[in-house]
Amino acid sequence: MEPTEPAVRSRHEPDSGEGDLERLRLEAIVLELEASNDELRSANEALERSQRELEALRNLELLNARLTDEITEAKAARSDLVKLLDSTGIATIFLARDLSIRSFTPAATQVFRLAESEVGRSISDVRCHLAYDSLESDAREVLEKGSSVERAAQAADGRSFTVRASPYRSVNEAIEGVVFTFVDVTRLRDAEERGRRLATVMADSNDAVTVVGPDGYILHWNRGAERMYGYRPDEAIGRRFDILLPADSNDSASELLERGRTGATLEVAEAGRRRHDGSTFDVSLTLTPVRDAAGRVEAFAMTERDITQQKERRAHLEFLLSELDHRVRNTLALIQAVIDQLVTTTVSVPALAEALKTRISGIAAMHEALRREKSGEVDAVRMVRMALAPHVLSDEQIAIQGSAIDVPTRIASPVFMALHELAINAKKHGALSVPGGRVVVDVEVEPDARFFDIVWKESDGPVVAHPTRRGFGMTVIERGLEYEAGGRVDLEFEPTGLRARLRIPLDGEQR
Amino acid sequence: MKRVLVVEDTYLTAESLSLMLLELGYAVAGPVPNTREAGRILDEAAVDAAVLDVDLRGELVTPVAARLVSLGVPFVFLTAYLGLDPLPEVYRAFPTVAKPCSLDTLERSLNALFEERDRGSASGGQREGVESSELRAVADDETRAVRAHELAGDQ
Numbered sequence: 188m189e190p191t192e193p194a195v196r197s198r199h200e201p202d203s204g205e206g207d208l209e210r211l212r213l214e215a216i217v218l219e220l221e222a223s224n225d226e227l228r229s230a231n232e233a234l235e236r237s238q239r240e241l242e243a244l245r246n247l248e249l250l251n252a253r254l255t256d257e258i259t260e261a262k263a264a265r266s267d268l269v270k271l272l273d274s275t276g277i278a279t280i281f282l283a284r285d286l287s288i289r290s291f292t293p294a295a296t297q298v299f300r301l302a303e304s305e306v307g308r309s310i311s312d313v314r315c316h317l318a319y320d321s322l323e324s325d326a327r328e329v330l331e332k333g334s335s336v337e338r339a340a341q342a343a344d345g346r347s348f349t350v351r352a353s354p355y356r357s358v359n360e361a362i363e364g365v366v367f368t369f370v371d372v373t374r375l376r377d378a379e380e381r382g383r384r385l386a387t388v389m390a391d392s393n394d395a396v397t398v399v400g401p402d403g404y405i406l407h408w409n410r411g412a413e414r415m416y417g418y419r420p421d422e423a424i425g426r427r428f429d430i431l432l433p434a435d436s437n438d439s440a441s442e443l444l445e446r447g448r449t450g451a452t453l454e455v456a457e458a459g460r461r462r463h464d465g466s467t468f469d470v471s472l473t474l475t476p477v478r479d480a481a482g483r484v485e486a487f488a489m490t491e492r493d494i495t496q497q498k499e500r501r502a503h504l505e506f507l508l509s510e511l512d513h514r515v516r517n518t519l520a521l522i523q524a525v526i527d528q529l530v531t532t533t534v535s536v537p538a539l540a541e542a543l544k545t546r547i548s549g550i551a552a553m554h555e556a557l558r559r560e561k562s563g564e565v566d567a568v569r570m571v572r573m574a575l576a577p578h579v580l581s582d583e584q585i586a587i588q589g590s591a592i593d594v595p596t597r598i599a600s601p602v603f604m605a606l607h608e609l610a611i612n613a614k615k616h617g618a619l620s621v622p623g624g625r626v627v628v629d630v631e632v633e634p635d636a637r638f639f640d641i642v643w644k645e646s647d648g649p650v651v652a653h654p655t656r657r658g659f660g661m662t663v664i665e666r667g668l669e670y671e672a673g674g675r676v677d678l679e680f681e682p683t684g685l686r687a688r689l690r691i692p693l694d695g696e697q698r
Numbered sequence: 699m700k701r702v703l704v705v706e707d708t709y710l711t712a713e714s715l716s717l718m719l720l721e722l723g724y725a726v727a728g729p730v731p732n733t734r735e736a737g738r739i740l741d742e743a744a745v746d747a748a749v750l751d752v753d754l755r756g757e758l759v760t761p762v763a764a765r766l767v768s769l770g771v772p773f774v775f776l777t778a779y780l781g782l783d784p785l786p787e788v789y790r791a792f793p794t795v796a797k798p799c800s801l802d803t804l805e806r807s808l809n810a811l812f813e814e815r816d817r818g819s820a821s822g823g824q825r826e827g828v829e830s831s832e833l834r835a836v837a838d839d840e841t842r843a844v845r846a847h848e849l850a851g852d853q
Contacts, residue, residue, distance in 0.1 A: 513779050516778030517797060524715075597755045601709065670729075671707065671731060
């Protein structure tokens with residue numbers, strides 16, 4: 188505007204007529220031009236402004252499209268993540284910093300009493316089925332320290348869970364909350380326990396449990412095997428199974444394994460084995476092939492049991508049965524012999540039957556008494572008491588006394604028979620046939636201890652006469668004791684009662 | 699009359715056996731309850747046959763059996779053992795009669811003994827020689843068997 192000022196001033200000068208008019212017109216044109224120039228300039232500015240606005244708008248649209256894509260992707264990713272979490276079946280629960288529930292997987296309803304409406308509520312208001320009291324303090328610890336916490340917790344129904352609390356971090360690594368996962372480890376725990384139990388059982392078993400490779404090399408060696416064979420694991424593992432076979436064995440490890448390869452489980456009732464020290468023994472064994480997934484035999488599991496004791500017991504049992512058989516048959520032979528003898532000395536059938544019954548009960552008493560004698564010796568007084576047990580009515584009738592002395596049980600049988608016959612005789616003809624009659628039995632030991640005597644004294648009975656005829660009883664008393672034990676019997680038929688002295692040698696037969 | 703030696707440790711059983719033998723027409727040598735007295739009888743006079751109870755109160759009758767084999771006298775074992783026979787292996791081939799035995803059984807076994815003996819003497823005494831050497835060879839085993847038997851009995 189500065190250069191135009193003189194022109195404007197000159198236009199107001201009065202000294203020009205026509206020129207002035209022209210100048211005034213030009214001035215007006217200039218003013219108009221200037222005015223339109225200004226208008227054009229501002230219009231241009233407005234256009235430029237709207238141009239910039241349009242560009243910004245376009246950028247916004249592009250950004251918007253990109254964000255929309257990202258949101259879609261994020262939604263899909265989130266949905267995938269939720270599905271993944273749901274499909275794991277792992278109970279998972281997300282807590283915000285204030286311990287309110289942000290979300291959870293369906294499996295979490297097994298651990299907490301949760302419904303969809305519970306999102307946003309504090310975890311402390313939701314009932315937990317686990318014995319897990321430290322949930323809130325664990326959550327706080329995670330929030331403070333930013334590290335994970337792991338716990339074991341039991342459910343009321345016996346299931347076991349491993350609880351893991353981890354920080355939930357945002358994109359910029361800020362801790363926004365806590366993630367709890369609850370993994371049901373019940374089966375794992377049970378399997379572990381079973382495994383541990385089995386391992387203990389196997390290790391402590393008295394059976395040798397070994398694993399042998401298909402090539403016959405020992406791969407595993409339990410404590411039972413160590414005890415049974417005397418090889419330590421480091422001495423046995425890696426060596427061939429043949430070291431356990433006796434030198435003269437017809438078996439070979441490879442042959443056994445070849446047989447084991449064919450079937451499911453091979454059982455061998457008896458097989459010879461050799462210990463580290465070279466001694467041999469017998470085992471029963473079970474051989475089971477262990478197959479890989481393809482069905483190939485990887486190894487053999489072998490359980491061996493020492494059957495030495497079993498065999499000894501069986502042999503002992505056979506021996507006992509044989510002894511029993513022996514005794515039964517000897518007894519039957521004795522009864523047969525008693526019948527043979529009684530038949531020749533008894534006058535009537537009822538008398539024979541009675542005599543026979545009495546002898547059989549006497550033999551039964553002898554068996555009963557000697558059944559439990561194991562030492563080969565029996566106390567003499569005790570033996571006499573047992574022999575007379577079927578006859579003793581009261582201590583007044585038969586008194587048994589004497590010094591304690593152990594006598595061999597092999598002489599018990601004839602002594603029993605003799606005492607039994609003395610008692611039968613006393614009941615029939617002697618002191619025990621009347622009330623008030625008495626028998627005193629004394630066991631006496633000779634000073635040199637080569638003999639012992641059983642002295643039988645009857646008194647207060649009927650007057651005794653010497654028998655005219657030797658009956659069965661007298662024969663058994665006199666001859667039996669002499670024959671079987673080398674003993675001697677003196678019988679004195681005194682008027683006051685029978686006196687019998689049975690003298691029996693202690694050191695074998697003295698005939 | 700043929701004489702039959704009876705070795706049996708139980709008096710009444712021995713008497714009963716003797717009665718049966720008398721009934722069958724034999725003369726009885728003994729009866730005796732142990733190997734020592736059996737030996738004494740064999741020292742005194744010859745016998746034609748013998749009935750030997752295997753177990754004489756824990757002592758085996760085998761020494762008598764061995765002597766009879768060497769004398770060429772046939773015999774039967776009488777035993778109440780049927781299962782676990784305490785007799786050493788070498789004696790198991792000899793005829794055995796189970797206790798208790800009937801008159802019939804005793805008669806048949808003795809008859810068989812004499813028939814066998816007659817056949818044996820016709821074909822020569824070879825068998826007896828073999829047997830007696832076998833018997834000598836097992837003398838040690840026998841003692842051991844008796845001892846094992848007694849030990850087992852003590853349990």
